[in-house]
Amino acid sequence: MKKSLGHYEVIDKLGAGGMGEVYRVHDTILDRQLALKVLRFEPGTDPLYRRRINREARAIASLDHPNIVKVFSVEEFEGVHFFTMELVCGSTLSDLYLQDGFSLSRFLDIALPLASGISCAHSHGVTHHDLKPNNILVNRIEGEARLKIVDFGLARLPHQSPAGVDGPRGGSPSPAGRVFGTVAYMSPEQAQGKPSGPTSDVFSLGVIMYEILTGEAPFRGDNAAATIESVLTEDPPPLLEVRPDLPPALSSIVARCLLKDARLRYSSAIPLHGDLKNLAESQSAAGPEARREQPGVSSLRENSIFLEEEERNAGRVTGDVPPFVGESVEPVFG
CATH class of the missing domain: 3.30.200.20 (Phosphorylase Kinase; domain 1)
Structure with a gap:
């Protein structure tokens, strides 16, 4: 160079x-x-x-x-x-995962700006095509979580490598008619090499939301092929079975994102963001009792994770995380 x-x-x-x-x-x-x-x-x-x-x-x-x-x-x-x-500091979302999932308030701190950013992209005709926790940076600034989405758009452009997919948590783009993206977070249509658009991003958002709420990936396999099979044929346990403390409305939102038929999902992140905003407003109006933390997932525990990451990232720039538009770069966490 x-x-x-x-x-x-x-x-x-x-x-x-x-x-x-x-x-x-x-x-x-x-x-x-x-x-x-x-x-x-x-x-x-x-x-x-x-x-x-x-x-x-x-x-x-x-x-x-x-x-x-x-x-x-x-x-x-x-x-x-x-x-x-822009050069960005931050940790990837996967660095901040909790074993038992995020509390509702912490989830909304992440989901609302995430859906808002993707809504902006969709309103301009831009689809991300490779949404995953390693493409979401989170930093703590003046006591507030700040989120940045990276690796936009070019994730779907043709790639030189003959390999169509990477592992369940990795990712690589590929030519039309072949599978590209990150298999654990891709939509069924992407997994089949079919055309994809905003509804594919919606599915990926559903996977991310399910994962940060439960601490478990909804679709899993020992390798890329097994994970794709899970995406195509399996349904994850209903959110309320895993987290009965969560509002039924949130379970419905996530379930709609994860529908196999793209026509039945949210048409884009715009109405999804609207439903998340309505949920947040209803929880706020319901008062503290409705926002009670899940036992074992306290605000103190979550804040300590953010503080730990904040100290670790003091002065760190985006070379240590995947902070760039286009394909994720190495090294990455997770």
Whole structure:
């Protein structure tokens, strides 16, 4: 890698994935540090494909939401194609999992901004296609949880690797007609290599919500093929059977997200976010009794986890977690 790309001076390499390498750079014009992702093209790559990537990237760059990592520019310098993005500190959502699941209040702290960010993307015609805990960063700032969604959009662009899928918790994109994404969180249509859209993101959100509420993945297998089979043929235990302390309305919301038939799910994250907001408002109006913590999952325990992560992450930048638009980079937690 060159020591500079135009007015971006390379500081160090943060990671690499199938789509390219990610670097921490210094913008000499604006005097700030950014994340810069260099796209990796094989020799002879179709120019139409390159133009399509640029169109996709510009659509992602148009997203302006506090819970989405911001793409600042899509550029080319001396034949090198790259993006610049904000540099973010944080832990991945999977780092903060609790064995018995989050309390309702902590769940809403995560689910509301997560659904809000994806709603913004869907309203602009952008689908994430690879939502998973390792693509969700959470930090604690001034006593409040701050959430950022990363790796937007490009997760569905064609990938050089012939392998269609990665392991249950890993992920890799692949060409149309083949399976791509992260099998434990992908929708049935993605698992079958069919076209996917906002309803696929809704399914992935349902998987994440179920997992942070119960501490267990709804679809599991010893390998990628077994996990895909679980996604296609199995239904997880109803949420209220695992967590009877939760509101029935929340169980219904999650169950609708996890329906096998995409036509029966929420059409996008927009109505899902609306239902989560209504749930939060109803819980607030019901008073403290309705928001009572689950035994064994106390606010103190949860806050101590955030504080521990906050201390661990003091001064840490996004090179230690997957903080970038595009494919996740190594190393990651979980």
